[in-house]
Amino acid sequence: MLSNEAKIEMLRKMLLIRHLENAWGKAYLDEEIDGIPPALSTGQEAVSVGACAALENGDFIFTTHRGQAPQVAMGLDPRKIMAELYCRASGYNKGKSYHVTDFDSGVVGMGGIVAGQVPVAGGMALAQKLKMNERVSLCFFGDGASNEGAVHETTNLAAIWNLPLILLCENNGFCISLPVSRQINTAHIFERAAAYGIPGEMVDGNDPLAVYEAVGRAVTRARSGSGPTLVEAKTFRMGGHLVHDPQRYRSEQEIEMAREQCPIKRFSRKLQDEGLLSSEEYSQMEEEVGLVVKESVEFARQSPPPKVEEAFEDLWCSERC
Secondary structure, three states, X not given: OOOHHHHHHHHHHHHHHHHHHHHHHHHHHOOOOOOOOOOOOOXXXXXXXXXXXXXXXXXXXXXXXXXXXXXXXXXXXXXXXXXXXXXXOOOOOOOOOOOOOEHHHOEEOOOOOOOOHHHHHHHHXXXXXXXXXXXXXXXEEEOOHHHOHHHHHHHHHHHHHOOOEEEXXXXXXXXXXXXXXXXXXXXXXXXXXXXXXXXXXXXXXOOHHHHHHHHHHHHHHHHOOOOOEEEEEEOOOOOOOXXXXXXXXXXXXXXXXHHHOOHHHHHHHHHHHOOOOOHHHHHHHHHHHHHHHHHHHHHHHHOOOOOHHHOOOOOOOOOOO
């Protein structure tokens, strides 16, 4: 059971995700940085925070192109995350890619290929089982990725081999601009678990405590040798697929409804109603988080880019290449 302090820390991490990603998006729109437009987790912060809170040191997560939320949730340094997003040498990947990886923290870099990290998570789960170390792997993927062959093949193998894998589908309602109702022919994605002979569960993805409990049950099963679980976290994408997406495929009413379900607003109200946090303390928390993000941006701006002669360092290929 989570302590009151842990619940407050959940809210702080959700705020940190929101502010850090907003700063990244602003830097792109202001043309301070370029490259692929940022994919933000605005409205989905509770999924990452709740899920990662159910893990322990030694467990691994595998993320999507919206990888910043799990990175923050796993406790990575926001300064080094921002430096990587700015392509600076002080970042986690020495400024060479925003696919942040930190094995010491259990974070394996987000993949640009839809569902590309799911088989990698399955491979790590297999390695963990062979080592008999009771560690688990958790992979994030979206509703669109749930239709990819990589997800089905990995889930099937994980079920057959009884791997310690948690498959967490972050269902935000849209695959870019395609609504989930036009993607699948079942009422819910988690129902597919039955076809693999594994447990499946749906949870309110805008409630970090509900996500924590659902993922916690899946983690317990995985650690005990009972194999994989498919968890579907229903959430709402408040922003566009990418930061510059005007969302013309959604009505204003639908976007406003998503904003009303903002997990940060909901959870902060919950904590205040329970007497765990005053409105003044919440305002102070948000101010402190804002300062952390401001310092992270300045850290990134003042850090040097990677040296040209380092372009071919930190690369790997097999002898067969």
